[in-house]
Amino acid sequence: MFRGFYTASTGMIAQQRRTEMLSNNIANANTPGFKAEQSTIRSFPDLLMSRIEQKGNPSLQNGFAPGGAQTIGSVNNGVYMQETLPNFAQGSIVESGNVTDIALTEGNVPIDEETGKPGTIFFKLQSKDGGEAYTRNGNFTVDGEGYLVTPQGNYVLDQQNNKIALPSENFTISKEGNITVEGRAAGKLGVAFSAQPDTLVKRDNGLFYTIDNEPLQDAYANNQVSFTLEQGFTESSNVDSSQTMTAMMEAYRVFEANQKVLQAYDRSMDKAVNEIGRV
Incomplete structure (x- = not known):
């Protein structure tokens, strides 16, 4: 009982x-x-x-003489x-009209042979300890020093893992990730690819980290990965409210x-x- x-x-x-x-x-x-x-x-x-059967009487010299075990059954x-594992399915792309908002739109991502699941792409960020963090939340802003950051203050990185400086709001980010500030090229927005996103560690504010703190692969360097970036758009949550309720x-x-x-x-x-x- x-x-x-x-x-x-x-x-x-x-x-x-x-x-x-x-x-x-x-x-x-x-x-x-x-x-x-x-x-x-x-x-x-x-x-x-199992129940241990007994034959004979116990004695001080010989103890109990087991007569075999009788199976009773299994007990749950x-x-x-x-x-808990995140669902990495892409959410809807919604127009925000804010020039600092960027949305990642997945085209083709390879399927991992071990897990049978597709990989995922992320924006590259600088974590508080100086390493790399990753997110799909492209609701960015510009801080007081002119760097592109998340609302929590994490710096957004370019392809070369440098902080992205935006001295003015006159900038554009092409669908291929090229950043242009006042007509001059200013690098490429950093995008990382994870072949097995279920192995990433999810922490606060929608940030993901690798278990061994090793950086993820550059998504631009993988010929099997295709995606576009949409300036002035954000990716909405993929939570199905009715199903969740x-x-x-x-x-x-x-x-x-x-x-x-x-x-x-x-x-x-x-x-x-x-x-x-x-x-």
């Missing part, structure tokens, strides 16, 4: 964490470039229970939320069902202790 308490409680914990993940998706439904997270719920390995240990209701119902099972076990234990125990 105590095992039933643990099984029901693991189901409640898994659904609670799933609800938190879905709530975060809903909260970022209007965040440009946000990638909705998906959960993977797995069951703990089953245990095979509940479930857990194994991991339905999933949240489902998680709540499953949580409630596990809660009722837990209450039923509690009532049974109450009777076993306070009523049967008296007899």
